[in-house]
Amino acid sequence: MTAPVFEVKLLQHCCNMKLDTIYKRIRSKGGRVTKVRKAIIEILYESGCILSSFDIMLKLRELKIRPNRSTMYRELIFLAHNNVITKNAIAHKDYFELPQDHHHHLVCVGCNSIQKIVIGNHLREQEKIIERENKFQIINHSLEFYGLCRRCRA
Amino acid sequence: MTAPVFEVKLLQHCCNMKLDTIYKRIRSKGGRVTKVRKAIIEILYESGCILSSFDIMLKLRELKIRPNRSTMYRELIFLAHNNVITKNAIAHKDYFELPQDHHHHLVCVGCNSIQKIVIGNHLREQEKIIERENKFQIINHSLEFYGLCRRCRA
DNA sequence: ATATTTGCAAACGTTTTGCATAGTG
DNA sequence: CACTATGCAAAACGTTTGCAAATAT
Numbered sequence: 170m171t172a173p174v175f176e177v178k179l180l181q182h183c184c185n186m187k188l189d190t191i192y193k194r195i196r197s198k199g200g201r202v203t204k205v206r207k208a209i210i211e212i213l214y215e216s217g218c219i220l221s222s223f224d225i226m227l228k229l230r231e232l233k234i235r236p237n238r239s240t241m242y243r244e245l246i247f248l249a250h251n252n253v254i255t256k257n258a259i260a261h262k263d264y265f266e267l268p269q270d271h272h273h274h275l276v277c278v279g280c281n282s283i284q285k286i287v288i289g290n291h292l293r294e295q296e297k298i299i300e301r302e303n304k305f306q307i308i309n310h311s312l313e314f315y316g317l318c319r320r321c322r323a
Numbered sequence: 324m325t326a327p328v329f330e331v332k333l334l335q336h337c338c339n340m341k342l343d344t345i346y347k348r349i350r351s352k353g354g355r356v357t358k359v360r361k362a363i364i365e366i367l368y369e370s371g372c373i374l375s376s377f378d379i380m381l382k383l384r385e386l387k388i389r390p391n392r393s394t395m396y397r398e399l400i401f402l403a404h405n406n407v408i409t410k411n412a413i414a415h416k417d418y419f420e421l422p423q424d425h426h427h428h429l430v431c432v433g434c435n436s437i438q439k440i441v442i443g444n445h446l447r448e449q450e451k452i453i454e455r456e457n458k459f460q461i462i463n464h465s466l467e468f469y470g471l472c473r474r475c476r477a
Numbered sequence: 478a479t480a481t482t483t484g485c486a487a488a489c490g491t492t493t494t495g496c497a498t499a500g501t502g
Numbered sequence: 503c504a505c506t507a508t509g510c511a512a513a514a515c516g517t518t519t520g521c522a523a524a525t526a527t
Contacts, residue, residue: 307470316461391509
């Protein structure tokens with residue numbers, strides 16, 4: 170019996186939504202497309218990867234935008250609450266990304282870098298069984314692989 | 324094409340090691356089997372499930388053991404560092420359990436309860452591919468399913 | 478005019494630290 | 503005796519809150 174072949178590939182820029190669609194959604198919820206809010210979305214859009222609150226704060230600084238910490242945290246809550254970004258707790262910290270095709274993360278325990286990977290969504294089948302057997306309604310899952318990235322292995 | 328059938332079952336008490344083996348390991352590392360340390364291990368052994376630092380503190384209180392917070396945190400670090408317990412960060416908090424057969428967790432977003440599930444270790448195959456394709460050496464992974472438990476669904 | 482967004486200061490919950498004391502092998 | 507474990511106080515860390523002022527529609 171041969172092991173099944175899973176598809177594995179890297180993702181680059183691959184947000185599911187256009188920026189305009191995102192802004193429209195914000196306005197449709199009664200929100201305003203402010204400088205900070207817009208910048209956060211663009212930072213996530215440009216980077217194409219998962220970023221911590223702190224990462225985002227740094228990138229805002231690069232853009233000469235210096236919101237108060239609480240403002241930025243509130244923005245992130247607002248955006249996540251309105252499904253404009255997704256929130257993911259990894260190792261005591263919140264990480265954010267724009268909605269994209271189903272994927273998971275490789276977390277380097279050496280340098281704390283996080284990279285995306287796409288593996289076939291084989292958990293979906295298992296989720297159905299888990300829901301049935303445990304009478305537990307699954308909303309989402311989080312799967313991270315911890316290890317050493319290429320640089321840190323050397 | 325029929326969906327593959329995955330094995331799903333609940334775990335109860337199922338630590339891989341006997342308590343004596345654990346104590347021996349601690350002594351072999353130059354550690355002492357103190358009151359607090361022993362109690363923490365027994366609490367995890369008895370409960371058979373994953374517990375937060377806070378949970379453990381509460382259970383210690385039930386046993387009339389009231390260590391300082393820092394003592395307990397240091398114990399948990401010591402035990403995890405010596406592979407007597409495993410540490411798992413879920414939603415900004417550390418959770419601990421005794422080493423046991425490979426399993427994952429169902430995290431209820433309603434009541435924050437966490438239950439164990441065993442699913443066939445299908446990730447092992449994928450891990451090999453991920454390691455090869457990404458030149459990333461995987462040490463372990465963490466997989467949690469978030470959703471609503473039976474009680475919270477009602 | 479009204480609601481949303483912001484800054485500030487202060488608090489939160491969890492975890493870690495430094496240092497002196499107590500306890501154990 | 504030398505070393506490990508503990509208590510205490512204080513800090514670190516990421517995040518959240520209340521409230522008043524500023525801003526946008």
